[in-house]
Amino acid sequence: MANIKITKTQESKHSKVDWDNLGFGVYLSDHIYVSNYKDGEWNDGEIIPYGTFPCEPAMCTLHYGQSIFEGLKAFRSVDGSVNLFRIDRNAKRLNHSGSRVVIPPFDEQQFVDALVQLIKVDHNWVPRTRGHSLYIRPVVFGDGNFLGVHSSKTFRHIIMTSPVASYYPEGMSPVKILVAKDFVRAVRGGLGTAKTAGNYAASLLASEQAKKSGYSQVLWLDGVGRHFVDEVGAMNIMFVIDGTLITPPLESGSILEGVTRDTVLTLARDFGIPISERSIAIEEVFDAHAEGRLNEVFGTGTAAVISPVGQLHYNGETIVINDMQIGEYAKRFYDHITGIQYGEIEDKHDWIINIKNFD
Ligand SMILES: *Cc1c(COP(=O)(O)O)cnc(C)c1O
Numbered sequence: 001m002a003n004i005k006i007t008k009t010q011e012s013k014h015s016k017v018d019w020d021n022l023g024f025g026v027y028l029s030d031h032i033y034v035s036n037y038k039d040g041e042w043n044d045g046e047i048i049p050y051g052t053f054p055c056e057p058a059m060c061t062l063h064y065g066q067s068i069f070e071g072l073k074a075f076r077s078v079d080g081s082v083n084l085f086r087i088d089r090n091a092k093r094l095n096h097s098g099s100r101v102v103i104p105p106f107d108e109q110q111f112v113d114a115l116v117q118l119i120k121v122d123h124n125w126v127p128r129t130r131g132h133s134l135y136i137r138p139v140v141f142g143d144g145n146f147l148g149v150h151s152s153k154t155f156r157h158i159i160m161t162s163p164v165a166s167y168y169p170e171g172m173s174p175v176k177i178l179v180a181k182d183f184v185r186a187v188r189g190g191l192g193t194a195k196t197a198g199n200y201a202a203s204l205l206a207s208e209q210a211k212k213s214g215y216s217q218v219l220w221l222d223g224v225g226r227h228f229v230d231e232v233g234a235m236n237i238m239f240v241i242d243g244t245l246i247t248p249p250l251e252s253g254s255i256l257e258g259v260t261r262d263t264v265l266t267l268a269r270d271f272g273i274p275i276s277e278r279s280i281a282i283e284e285v286f287d288a289h290a291e292g293r294l295n296e297v298f299g300t301g302t303a304a305v306i307s308p309v310g311q312l313h314y315n316g317e318t319i320v321i322n323d324m325q326i327g328e329y330a331k332r333f334y335d336h337i338t339g340i341q342y343g344e345i346e347d348k349h350d351w352i353i354n355i356k357n358f359d
Contacts, residue, residue, distance in 0.1 A: 025164065
């Protein structure tokens with residue numbers, strides 16, 4: 001087990017937090033975990049107070065985006081302990097993302113140990129309100145200082161945390177989505193399967209434009225023919241057509257392998273819901289709607305868990321899905337997943353790491 005040195009802050013920011021208005025990613029907790037990669041290896045890392053660090057103008061990541069991140073959450077269980085959900089998946093995905101942008105792998109057990117240590121140090125930052133959680137953001141980037149285009153030789157891994165409100169302060173509500181026609185997020189062979197900085201830069205303009213036109217997010221089509229559905233915003237997407245749960249396959253090579261996606265598919269198998277991981281064209285979605293066979297559409301991701309889509313706009317045509325109401329599938333998955341996360345429903349698949357002792 002890694003020997004993680006802990007230096008605690010002299011000045012906690014805990015009392016300055018407006019716990020009734022957390023928002024998302026506004027408040028950063030007192031401590032971070034930092035590990036450095038040098039001479040071919042990651043060090044054990046340490047836990048230190050959150051703060052600024054010096055950075056040279058030539059730091060390569062600012063120029064070339066050699067950077068990856070993760071997003072996961074810690075939940076306050078009904079008995080006061082803290083639950084981490086499927087973090088082995090995040091550890092694996094971090095390394096998958098890294099492999100695509102030449103960031104050296106980080107030991108998966110060290111990732112879990114570091115995270116558990118960090119949560120223990122900042123355990124009072126895990127909100128106590130049902131629906132709220134502690135968002136965990138690991139980021140790994142090249143920190144070499146040079147202007148040539150090549151991989152950095154040194155890297156930094158930082159894990160920060162942020163107490164966040166429920167994604168749905170007023171209850172879950174279906175959103176309006178614009179299908180992107182002029183922009184694509186990722187292409188086969190590109191960076192789409194990696195949680196790397198550039199993908200999010202690629203998505204910003206389309207998101208901004210969609211928001212200006214009154215939509216919450218964009219739905220991304222494949223980068224080649226722009227027919228097949230990829231993702232919705234930074235979430236995976238699912239359709240229920242004639243009672244079958246359909247979601248684009250990972251083999252498409254341009255979508256991110258969401259932990260929530262896998263969780264929903266696993267639960268669907270448990271529930272006996274037929275599933276189909278296959279390519280689905282946007283035209284097929286609109287046709288299914290016209291024939292009255294499109295039951296539901298929703299996004300899946302850590303932040304929202306499930307985000308029902310109430311409207312889709314494509315090529316001058318708008319369809320309203322399930323009367324703009326939350327569908328039974330969306331609700332069932334949402335209730336079941338959050339139930340496991342908050343310790344209310346049995347964790348049959350061993351998805352939870354439970355932290356009881358905080359010393
Ligand atoms: C993070 C992310 C997802 C969702 O992944 P989860 O592990 O379910 O949170 C989906 N698509 C993109 C592009 C993402 O960045």
